[in-house]
Amino acid sequence: MNLFNIIDEIEQIDPEIHERLNPRRAAIKNITSFGSKVALAAMPFALGTMFKKAYGQTSSSVVDVLNFALTLEYLEAEFYNQGTSAGVIPGAQASYIAPITRDENAHVKFLQGVIGQLGGTPVAKPNIDLSGGGGSGNGPFKAALTDFTTFLLVAQAFEDTGVRAYKGQAPALLGNQVVLTAALDIHAVEARHAAAIRQLRYDLGKSASTRPYIQSTASLGNDTGLAAVNANYAGEENVTQGGVDLVSALGVSVRIATGAFDEPLEKQAVLDLLVGSFIY
Amino acid sequence: MKTDINPITSNANMARRSFLRYAGASAAAVAVMGAAASCKKDRVTVTSATDIGAGDIGVLNFAYALEQLEAAFYLQVAATPYSGITSIETSYLTDIRDHEVLHRDFFKTALGSKAIMALTPDFSSINFSSRASVLAAAKLFEDTGVQAYDGAGYLIKDAGYLTIAGKIVSVEARHAALISNLISPGSFASDQIDTNGLNKHASIKEILTAANGFLKTKVTANSF
Numbered sequence: 046m047n048l049f050n051i052i053d054e055i056e057q058i059d060p061e062i063h064e065r066l067n068p069r070r071a072a073i074k075n076i077t078s079f080g081s082k083v084a085l086a087a088m089p090f091a092l093g094t095m096f097k098k099a100y101g102q103t104s105s106s107v108v109d110v111l112n113f114a115l116t117l118e119y120l121e122a123e124f125y126n127q128g129t130s131a132g133v134i135p136g137a138q139a140s141y142i143a144p145i146t147r148d149e150n151a152h153v154k155f156l157q158g159v160i161g162q163l164g165g166t167p168v169a170k171p172n173i174d175l176s177g178g179g180g181s182g183n184g185p186f187k188a189a190l191t192d193f194t195t196f197l198l199v200a201q202a203f204e205d206t207g208v209r210a211y212k213g214q215a216p217a218l219l220g221n222q223v224v225l226t227a228a229l230d231i232h233a234v235e236a237r238h239a240a241a242i243r244q245l246r247y248d249l250g251k252s253a254s255t256r257p258y259i260q261s262t263a264s265l266g267n268d269t270g271l272a273a274v275n276a277n278y279a280g281e282e283n284v285t286q287g288g289v290d291l292v293s294a295l296g297v298s299v300r301i302a303t304g305a306f307d308e309p310l311e312k313q314a315v316l317d318l319l320v321g322s323f324i325y
Numbered sequence: 326m327k328t329d330i331n332p333i334t335s336n337a338n339m340a341r342r343s344f345l346r347y348a349g350a351s352a353a354a355v356a357v358m359g360a361a362a363s364c365k366k367d368r369v370t371v372t373s374a375t376d377i378g379a380g381d382i383g384v385l386n387f388a389y390a391l392e393q394l395e396a397a398f399y400l401q402v403a404a405t406p407y408s409g410i411t412s413i414e415t416s417y418l419t420d421i422r423d424h425e426v427l428h429r430d431f432f433k434t435a436l437g438s439k440a441i442m443a444l445t446p447d448f449s450s451i452n453f454s455s456r457a458s459v460l461a462a463a464k465l466f467e468d469t470g471v472q473a474y475d476g477a478g479y480l481i482k483d484a485g486y487l488t489i490a491g492k493i494v495s496v497e498a499r500h501a502a503l504i505s506n507l508i509s510p511g512s513f514a515s516d517q518i519d520t521n522g523l524n525k526h527a528s529i530k531e532i533l534t535a536a537n538g539f540l541k542t543k544v545t546a547n548s549f
Binding site for chain 1: 413416417420423424427428430431434435471474475476478479481482484485487488489491492493494495496498499500501502503506510511513514515517518520521522523524525526
């Protein structure tokens with residue numbers, strides 16, 4: 046195996062591989078996409094390790110973050126795939142929901158690929174109970190696959206929660222050009238989905254007060270009107286950003302202050318929402 | 326690389342203190358010098374310019390610049406609504422205006438003496454009486470904002486600042502989806518998303534090249 050060829054090939058997609066392998070070199074160029082795949086498994090073990098270490102924090106913590114994200118994406122993809130095959134989406138809304146289904150499935154594949162390229166093992170798809178019943182199939186959201194109104198409400202909660210989950214993990218990827226950028230890019234798409242579901246719920250007359258952004262009150266983050274998802278929105282009522290109380294310092298309403306900033310959710314809080322209900 | 330004391334949370338009285346007193350002195354000097362040199366407004370209208378500075382301050386000023394642009398745009402939209410605007414569109418656009426104004430004022434407060442100057446926009450290419458023109462511009466601003474935050478996130482060294490950026494970018498993405506849908510229902514996840522399901526992102530310089538087309542005050546990023 047010709048080591049020089051391997052490094053030359055890596056250089057095609059990662060111009061700064063030399064700086065990464067030898068940090069004393071100057072000038073970091075921008076890699077703005079994950080680019081083509083490099084088969085780490087084909088490399089000699091030592092080079093693979095150097096390559097993994099070159100990309101930021103310890104690979105195991107980065108892989109942990111990505112596997113957490115993958116778990117959420119399995120759940121979302123399953124929800125939309127099952128919703129599609131169950132026929133709960135009316136024909137008139139099929140083309141509206143289809144891009145969301147497409148994206149969630151694409152996220153699953155993308156994350157599996159990235160984890161593999163980092164030398165990690167993608168988690169397997171978990172057991173999923175879309176009724177939220179921990180495996181009974183008889184949970185509180187059972188109607189989601191038969192009633193479109195319920196489907197949309199659950200979709201909104203999944204998307205809004207997904208945004209919060211990715212946001213909560215950003216600090217764990219601090220400074221990681223390739224992986225943090227990818228996570229931010231997925232996070233933005235989940236936010237688009239969330240806004241789109243909310244807008245659809247308004248347009249279909251499901252909820253006159255629903256807007257594409259989360260508008261909380263001082264005491265309640267949840268703006269869905271469904272108390273069962275209070276925990277998904279806990280913290281969204283926050284109006285203090287960077288130490289600044291936006292309401293008192295800048296004279297805005299709680300509605301606007303909470304709508305202008307989305308809140309993160311820590312990993313354990315997300316898992317508490319999902320494990321034992323949707324995932325078992 | 327975290328500072329010992331997080332300037333964001335250590336002092337509630339942010340309006341009076343320098344939010345970023347742990348930022349490098351050279352960055353502060355450049356920001357101050359740049360502002361002083363370019364803010365001569367006296368009796369003559371000059372095309373001024375400003376640089377965002379370096380490090381985390383630079384990234385926050387970059388965000389502040391974009392929020393200034395968006396705020397100015399939506400303030401104009403709300404002040405002179407396009408023909409045929411509906412009730413819900415007014416509701417959406419005034420909410421977005423309020424969000425962007427808040428983002429702008431938050432950054433101005435947070436950056437304190439490190440903030441770049443107030444920018445003068447150039448909206449001469451936009452017809453504010455035309456729904457199509459206004460929404461096309463809104464989509465461009467929102468999509469660009471998402472790409473900007475996503476593209477610059479990895480440059481941020483402080484976890485608190487990264488979280489702030491994260492809290493804002495998802496709201497910009499919500500705006501983007503909403504505006505896209507107003508232009509073409511169902512287009513919320515189309516031209517900005519790649520085949521992996523990832524939103525596009527761009528570098529600071531790429532974004533400023535686009536943004537400067539709507540600014541009389543040109544913004545540079547010489548440290549990036």
